[in-house]
Amino acid sequence: MGNTSDVVIIGGGIVGCATAYLLAKAGLKPTLIEKGSVGNCASGFSAGLLNPLHGSGIPGPLEELARRSFQLHTGLAPEVKDLTGIDHQFRPVPSIYLSFDDDQSNRARDVLDLAERAEGFESRWLDGPEVLSMEPRIAPGVAGGAYVEGTVQVDSYQYTQALLQAARDRGAVMRQGTVRGLRASNGRVSAVALEGEDVSCGSVVLSMGPWSGEAADWLGRPVPVWPLKGQILRLKLPGSQPPCLFTGPGGEYVSPKPDGTTWIGTTEERVGFDDRPTTEAREAIMKDVMELMPAVHQGDLVLQTACLRPASDDGMPVLGSVPGWEGVYMATGAERKGILLSAAMARVTADLVCQGRTDLDIDRFSLERFGG
Numbered sequence: 001m002g003n004t005s006d007v008v009i010i011g012g013g014i015v016g017c018a019t020a021y022l023l024a025k026a027g028l029k030p031t032l033i034e035k036g037s038v039g040n041c042a043s044g045f046s047a048g049l050l051n052p053l054h055g056s057g058i059p060g061p062l063e064e065l066a067r068r069s070f071q072l073h074t075g076l077a078p079e080v081k082d083l084t085g086i087d088h089q090f091r092p093v094p095s096i097y098l099s100f101d102d103d104q105s106n107r108a109r110d111v112l113d114l115a116e117r118a119e120g121f122e123s124r125w126l127d128g129p130e131v132l133s134m135e136p137r138i139a140p141g142v143a144g145g146a147y148v149e150g151t152v153q154v155d156s157y158q159y160t161q162a163l164l165q166a167a168r169d170r171g172a173v174m175r176q177g178t179v180r181g182l183r184a185s186n187g188r189v190s191a192v193a194l195e196g197e198d199v200s201c202g203s204v205v206l207s208m209g210p211w212s213g214e215a216a217d218w219l220g221r222p223v224p225v226w227p228l229k230g231q232i233l234r235l236k237l238p239g240s241q242p243p244c245l246f247t248g249p250g251g252e253y254v255s256p257k258p259d260g261t262t263w264i265g266t267t268e269e270r271v272g273f274d275d276r277p278t279t280e281a282r283e284a285i286m287k288d289v290m291e292l293m294p295a296v297h298q299g300d301l302v303l304q305t306a307c308l309r310p311a312s313d314d315g316m317p318v319l320g321s322v323p324g325w326e327g328v329y330m331a332t333g334a335e336r337k338g339i340l341l342s343a344a345m346a347r348v349t350a351d352l353v354c355q356g357r358t359d360l361d362i363d364r365f366s367l368e369r370f371g372g
């Protein structure tokens with residue numbers, strides 16, 4: 001069954017599932033191959049924050065891709081929810097970037113500049129007492145905060161499932177198995193090697209998340225993508241939920257969720273493929289977030305999760321055609337922004353597979369930048 005396909009997508013995270021959906025919608029018959037279960041890695045356990053105005057590379061080289069991706073999600077998310085009935089909780093949640101001194105206030109104000117330039121966001125500066133009137137549990141030394149309306153949160157596990165279901169409803173095939181290599185004929189990919197059999201295809205998309213580095217052996221060139229572990233604590237706080245997302249100067253956050261829990265995070269750990277939750281991370285997250293909101297200490301721990309982000313050597317995604325391999329495309333390395341960037345990464349990949357070109361500027365994200 002299914003040993004020939006127009007295009008094979010390796011990896012059933014959000015990037016692979018969104019790509020499968022767009023390709024199936026364009027009339028191709030993609031096969032998505034996943035070694036575990038769909039959404040069981042970072043795409044299923046992320047914080048689900050969609051914010052194109054803040055984070056590493058923003059403002060900077062990720063700004064345009066992030067903004068385009070955010071716009072694409074506003075069409076894609078309701079579309080797959082309507083098609084599948086899967087409620088992925090895509091909803092606007094305001095954000096406040098807190099500062100505790102002048103230097104931090106200047107950095108938080110960058111978000112206001114970006115929000116002014118971007119369509120669909122409202123923003124203003126709040127002084128310390130205004131922040132405390134919105135959430136009295138914020139640390140009393142707060143100097144102020146950049147308040148932004150228009151940022152979104154999503155249940156990234158359910159969103160990934162909805163994208164997969166929508167792709168399958170349009171003819172995509174899902175297979176379980178581990179891909180071990182690629183086959184080529186005259187410089188063009190001809191098949192992927194699955195355990196015990198080959199699946200013939202015209203194109204291949206490598207969306208293997210933190211395992212993408214394994215493709216270096218298949219392609220005969222460096223693919224410097226590796227796992228960056230992150231952990232989150234899901235708490236039940238006494239009293240009301242925080243009214244919005246609070247982000248601290250070091251990137252730590254407090255995020256209210258529709259099920260009544262409040263998530264706090266996170267860590268950045270270079271520990272290989274070990275994805276077990278740890279006591280050290282629990283204590284570190286609690287310590288960092290207590291500086292923003294001391295009351296988190298009174299919360300009951302409902303769940304601690306850990307998972308692995310796909311990180312590249314320069315912190316940027318790896319996107320586009322693979323030099324020397326006709327028909328092979330990379331879509332990986334989105335690190336802390338993979339849920340946000342997934343829509344643009346899928347759009348670019350589907351454009352390249354279907355038309356051989358894309359109108360998004362992706363030159364800086366090419367695998368070629370790491371040498372041959």
Ligand SMILES: Cc1cc2nc3c(=O)[nH]c(=O)nc-3n(C[C@H](O)[C@H](O)[C@H](O)COP(=O)(O)OP(=O)(O)OC[C@H]3O[C@@H](n4cnc5c(N)ncnc54)[C@H](O)[C@@H]3O)c2cc1C
Nearest residue numbers: 011013014015035043046047049179209230337338339340
């Ligand atoms: C704690 C934490 C919080 C986060 N919060 C956010 C957030 O708020 N917003 C945001 O935008 N991003 C966030 N992220 C980042 C985001 O989760 C990731 O960047 C994104 O999920 C990566 O998606 P992916 O599809 O590239 O990879 P993955 O989700 O890792 O999926 C890759 C899949 O490929 C499969 N695979 C690998 N090799 C093979 C093979 N050889 N054969 C078959 N299958 C294979 C794997 O089993 C896996 O299912 C967070 C990450 C962490 C860790």
